[in-house]
Amino acid sequence: MFYVKLASRNIRQSISNFLPFGLSSVVMFIMNLMIATILLSPSLKKLKGSGSFAMLLGLGLIVLSIFATIFMIYSYRFLLKRRTKEFGLYNILGLKKRHIVRISILELMMMFFATVITGTVFGIILAKFLYLILIHLLGESYFDLQWSPIAVGIVTMIFACIYLLLMIISSFSIRRQSSLELLKNASKGEKEPKSRGILALLGLVSLAIGYYLAVTVTSPLDALTKFFIAVLFVIFGTLLFYLSFTIWLLKRQKKNKAYYYQPKHFITVSSMLYRMKQNAVGLANITILVTMTFVTLATTVGLYSSINGFLDDYFVRNTIININTTQQRGTSFIDQVAEKNGIYLKHKISYEMSNSMIGAMQNGKFENKQKLSNLTAVNFMTADTYAQLTGNKVHLSSNEAIAFPAVGSFNEDQVKFGDHTFKIKEKISGTVTFHRSA
Amino acid sequence: MLLQVKHLQKIFQTRFSKEKTIALQDVSFSVEDGEYIAIMGESGSGKTTLLNTLATLDKPTSGSVILNGQDVTKIKENKLAEFRRTHLGFIFQDFNLLDTLSVRDNIFLPLVLGREKVRVMEQRLEKLAPKLNINDLLNKQPFELSGGQKQRVAIARALITEPELVLADEPTAALDFKNSESLLALLEEINDTGQTILMVTHSAIAASHAKRVLFIKDGRIFHQLYRANREASKFMQEISMTMTSLLGTEVR
Ligand SMILES: Nc1ncnc2c1ncn2[C@@H]1O[C@H](COP(=O)(O)OP(=O)(O)OP(=O)(O)O)[C@@H](O)[C@H]1O
Numbered sequence A: 001m002f003y004v005k006l007a008s009r010n011i012r013q014s015i016s017n018f019l020p021f022g023l024s025s026v027v028m029f030i031m032n033l034m035i036a037t038i039l040l041s042p043s044l045k046k047l048k049g050s051g052s053f054a055m056l057l058g059l060g061l062i063v064l065s066i067f068a069t070i071f072m073i074y075s076y077r078f079l080l081k082r083r084t085k086e087f088g089l090y091n092i093l094g095l096k097k098r099h100i101v102r103i104s105i106l107e108l109m110m111m112f113f114a115t116v117i118t119g120t121v122f123g124i125i126l127a128k129f130l131y132l133i134l135i136h137l138l139g140e141s142y143f144d145l146q147w148s149p150i151a152v153g154i155v156t157m158i159f160a161c162i163y164l165l166l167m168i169i170s171s172f173s174i175r176r177q178s179s180l181e182l183l184k185n186a187s188k189g190e191k192e193p194k195s196r197g198i199l200a201l202l203g204l205v206s207l208a209i210g211y212y213l214a215v216t217v218t219s220p221l222d223a224l225t226k227f228f229i230a231v232l233f234v235i236f237g238t239l240l241f242y243l244s245f246t247i248w249l250l251k252r253q254k255k256n257k258a259y260y261y262q263p264k265h266f267i268t269v270s271s272m273l274y275r276m277k278q279n280a281v282g283l284a285n286i287t288i289l290v291t292m293t294f295v296t297l298a299t300t301v302g303l304y305s306s307i308n309g310f311l312d313d314y315f316v317r318n319t320i321i322n323i324n325t326t327q328q329r330g331t332s333f334i335d336q337v338a339e340k341n342g343i344y345l346k347h348k349i350s351y352e353m354s355n356s357m358i359g360a361m362q363n364g365k366f367e368n369k370q371k372l373s374n375l376t377a378v379n380f381m382t383a384d385t386y387a388q389l390t391g392n393k394v395h396l397s398s399n400e401a402i403a404f405p406a407v408g409s410f411n412e413d414q415v416k417f418g419d420h421t422f423k424i425k426e427k428i429s430g431t432v433t434f435h436r437s438a
Numbered sequence B: 001m002l003l004q005v006k007h008l009q010k011i012f013q014t015r016f017s018k019e020k021t022i023a024l025q026d027v028s029f030s031v032e033d034g035e036y037i038a039i040m041g042e043s044g045s046g047k048t049t050l051l052n053t054l055a056t057l058d059k060p061t062s063g064s065v066i067l068n069g070q071d072v073t074k075i076k077e078n079k080l081a082e083f084r085r086t087h088l089g090f091i092f093q094d095f096n097l098l099d100t101l102s103v104r105d106n107i108f109l110p111l112v113l114g115r116e117k118v119r120v121m122e123q124r125l126e127k128l129a130p131k132l133n134i135n136d137l138l139n140k141q142p143f144e145l146s147g148g149q150k151q152r153v154a155i156a157r158a159l160i161t162e163p164e165l166v167l168a169d170e171p172t173a174a175l176d177f178k179n180s181e182s183l184l185a186l187l188e189e190i191n192d193t194g195q196t197i198l199m200v201t202h203s204a205i206a207a208s209h210a211k212r213v214l215f216i217k218d219g220r221i222f223h224q225l226y227r228a229n230r231e232a233s234k235f236m237q238e239i240s241m242t243m244t245s246l247l248g249t250e251v252r
C-alpha cells in the first residue's frame, strides 16, 4: 500500500511529465478501440461487402497496434529519462532498487488502468461517430453500432502487452544503472551516435519495397494483403531511415572537413547529430502518422469520388422512361403528361428499340434455356435510332439488323427468329454516352 | 572512532578501452565522532571518488571503509539503500531537490522512503527548521528558491534522518561568495551540536571552516592540518600556503 501511495503521488506531483505519455497512451487506445468496436459490431455484418471490410479493419488493427507499441515505447522512454534523476535520488536516500522498480511498475499500472477507463469511454463515443461517417460514406442506413465488450477486451489485452513491455524496459533501465548514474542521467552527456550503414541501407530498401508494393497493387483481390505488407514495410523503413540513415548522412557531412568547418554547417550538423539520436523515433512516428492520415484521406476521397463517377458513367440521364409503344405515340404521350403537370422537359433524347430478347445464344438462335451463366439480352433497333444514337448513318437492307447486347456476350453474325434469318449489320457494344440529338 | 578508512584503492577501467585511471591509490585516515573534516585537492585528484566510496555509492577496488565497526564495502547490494538511509546524510553540489515536491516534502523524502511516522517527521522538522532558517520556505516549491536557500533545504534533508555522518561534495561550489560564507557558518554551527561532517572541496575558504583538513593528491592523502582554536581566516592562510606548496612541488 505504501508503494501504491508513493506511485500515485508521483503521478499527481509530476503530472506535467506524465501527461504527454498518458495522452499518447489514451489516444492510441482510442484509435485501436474504434477500429475494434466497428470490426466486432454485429451491425457490420449487415453491410454489403462486410467480409473484405472486416478484413481491412482487422489488418488496420494490426498496423495500429504495431504503431501504438512503437509510439508508446518512445513516449515512455521520454518520460523515463525525465524521471531517472528522481529514481537515483530515491536510491541514494534509501530506497532499494527493487522497490524503485516496484514503484515504476505501479505507476505504469495506474497509467494503464487510467488509459483503459478513459480510452474505453472516449473510444466508444468516437467509434459511434466514426461509424456514422462510415455509414454515410457507404450510403447505408444501419445506425445501430453497439459497443462490444469483446472489442474492449481485445484492445485492453493489446495494451496490457504494451505496458508489460514498458515495465520490462523500465525495470531493466533502473537495474542496469548505478544510483550515481541514475542521479546524473538528466545531465549526462550523450555519446555521439554510431552510424550504421547497413541499417541505413535496409531502411531505404524497405521503404522502396513498401512504396513499390503499394503503388503496384492492381488486382482488388490481393490489394488488401499486399497493401498491408506494404504498410509494414513503410513503418519499418521509416523508423530505420530516421534512426540510421539521417545519422549516417550527417556523419558523412561531418567527415567532409571543408564542408563541416563552415559556421553554418558546423552548428547545424553537430547539433542535428545529437538531436536526431534523441528524436529519431519521434520524427519517424510523426512521419508514419502523417503518411497514414494522408493515405487514408486520399483513399477515402478517391473511393468516394469514384463512386459518384461510377454512377455518372452508368446512369447518364436523370430520368429514363420506357414505354411499350411506337416512338411517335410514346413522345406525344410524355409531352401530354408533362404539359398537364407543368413540367418542362430538357435535354430530351428519345429513340425506339425492340424489347430485350433474352436467351442463351446457340447458332444464332435464342434458346430459352435456364442457364444463367450464358444468358444474353439483346435489343434491336432501326437504322434511324442507330443514327440518332451514334451519329453514324447506316443503310439497312432487308433481313439485316442492328443489335445492342445489353447483358452478356453476343458475337453472332446472324440471328434466327423462327424461319427468319437476320444478318447483323452493326452492333453497339458496351455503354455509350449517347450522341445528343437536338 | 566513527570512521576508519584503510588502504583504499580505486581503479577505473572503462568497458570498451583498456586504459586505466587510478583515482585512489592508497588512502587511509580515520574520523572521530563529532569531527568536521574537509578533504582538499585539485581537480581530478580523486576527492569525489573518495566521497562516493565512503557513501557506498561506489565500490573500491580494494581496501575497507569501516563505519561504527561495520565494513561498508562488504554490505550487500540490496541492503545498501537502507544502510545509507539510516547512517548517512548527503549534501550535493547541485542540491538535487525534486522540483515536483514542495520544500517540506523534499525534506521529508528520506523519512517517507523509510516509512517514518508523520508525527516523527514533523517533530524533527520543527526542531531543524529554525536552525536552518527555512521556516518561511517550507510551503514553497524548489524552483522558487535561491541557490543558498536550496542548499539549506538540502542540508535539512540530510540532517532529518539524524545520520551518524554527513557527507558533502563541494556544497558551496554552486553558490556566490556571500551565500557560501553563511552556508559554511551554518555547517560549523551544525558541527558544534555534535554532528560529524565530512566535506570535499577545492576551496581554501570552505576548508578553513573545518576542524581538520586532509590534502589529497594523486590518489593519496599526503598531508593534514588541524585548525585547533584558530580563526577561520588564519587557518585559511595556512591552507592556501599548503596548497601552493603542493602545486609548487607538482609544477616544480
Ligand atoms: N566513472 C569514471 N570512470 C572513469 N574515470 C573516472 C570516473 N570518475 C572519475 N574518474 C577519474 O578519476 C579521477 C578522479 O576523479 P574525481 O572525480 O574523484 O576528481 P575530483 O577530485 O572530484 O575532481 P573535481 O575537483 O574536478 O571534482 C579523474 O582522473 C577522473 O578522470
Ligand SMILES: [Mg+2]
Pocket: B047, B048, B049
Ligand atoms: Mg569532484
